[in-house]
């Protein structure tokens with residue numbers, strides 16, 4: 168496990184500083200590992216820049232992820248291919264991206280549940296998916312299926328907004344028997360997307376996800392849900408509120424999904440509202456940056472040394488130096504919020520924002536998993552006198568998530584091909600040289 172480590176307020180990502188507590192680990196040759204597991208619809212992203220007219224012609228609402236049938240998929244693919252519009256084809260899927268990025272950041276194992284074609288031709292989509300996934304993502308639990316994996320046409324508009332058209336193939340054929348109970352129950356977190364809940368009748372994906380949730384809850388493993396798209400949530404916000412209340416520990420969403428879920432346009436107020444149903448919230452807000460929100464026990468709260476920020480909740484970041492806790496672990500829970508503006512104002516060139524939110528979530532998962540790792544291996548640490556959900560404070564998690572989102576945007580791909588630089592200097596130099 169590579170640690171998130173200590174971050175200077177100016178340098179929003181892991182730096183070389185060694186945690187003195189971690190030094191104890193060097194005396195333990197066999198540190199116990201910690202990992203996260205996730206379930207996804209196995210998808211390859213087929214990226215193309217398109218005009219608004221094409222979206223209209225195929226009946227694809229801008230910004231949404233729409234399921235399309237085989238005939239529509241064939242027509243769309245033929246049109247994109249014959250006009251040389253396809254710019255990239257790479258492994259995708261919101262949770263596939265998240266666990267891949269987690270493994271890149273942590274330089275450690277994650278486990279992905281899903282399906283994989285059992286007969287794979289070199290160059291096929293299944294082949295590409297495997298080639299484009301970090302070798303640290305454990306794919307040994309994938310369920311073999313007869314058909315192809317899914318295709319996600321990722322259609323980028325002039326303003327960088329992405330619209331998805333999903334040709335599902337066999338992506339929803341995962342069945343509950345392929346969810347390994349031990350793997351889920353020994354993990355630091357189970358990560359899911361709202362997309363898993365829209366499988367058609369006869370497809371096992373939704374029941375597989377519910378089985379995994381059942382296993383996770385039995386073992387007090389945090390369940391992390393990312394909302395995927397506002398269109399899915401606005402169909403029935405009450406259903407989602409109940410789902411989150413019953414099953415979810417940490418919720419990740421963007422400001423549109425937050426509005427669809429809570430009715431609050433302001434991402435801070437949407438985060439506050441969502442805290443009524445879960446323990447922690449990560450709300451990304453595009454060029455506005457991102458928010459973390461959650462709970463800490465009154466006795467463990469820590470005041471920020473940063474300027475207090477105005478907002479719909481005045482001075483909302485007052486206790487952002489606190490570490491997130493489960494509400495149930497607090498005697499006197501208080502709500503804590505933190506915000507950060509985009510790292511360096513965002514990259515100079517943003518081709519599209521595909522996967523930026525998933526990137527931010529993978530940083531949060533890394534921090535959470537590092538906490539489990541630290542707790543198991545350095546149980547006597549003062550860090551664990553109180554039960555904490557994460558290793559770092561709300562403020563630090565904001566910085567780290569923000570930095571990773573920047574990297575996804577700068578690398579122009581939802582999957583990181585390399586981890587963050589160890590030292591800030593090179594990046595900063597290039598920033599000032601602009």
Ligand SMILES: Nc1ncnc2c1ncn2[C@@H]1O[C@H](COP(=O)(O)OP(=O)(O)O)[C@@H](O)[C@H]1O
Nearest residue numbers: 421451452453454456457509513520523524572
């Ligand atoms: N236009 C932008 N300028 C600068 N940073 C951005 C921009 N869009 C996204 N980001 C960064 O990426 C993060 C996630 O982006 P967002 O678009 O909210 O996620 P999602 O992909 O889930 O919609 C933001 O919190 C911010 O740090």
Ligand SMILES: Nc1nc2c(ncn2[C@@H]2O[C@H](COP(=O)(O)O)[C@@H](O)[C@H]2O)c(=O)[nH]1
Nearest residue numbers: 208232259260261319331362521522524525
């Ligand atoms: N599992 C699913 N993933 C999907 C679906 N539609 C789109 N996507 C994936 O989302 C990421 C980008 O996420 P972002 O919201 O952070 O930009 C992309 O790689 C797609 O593959 C879906 O129905 N199911």
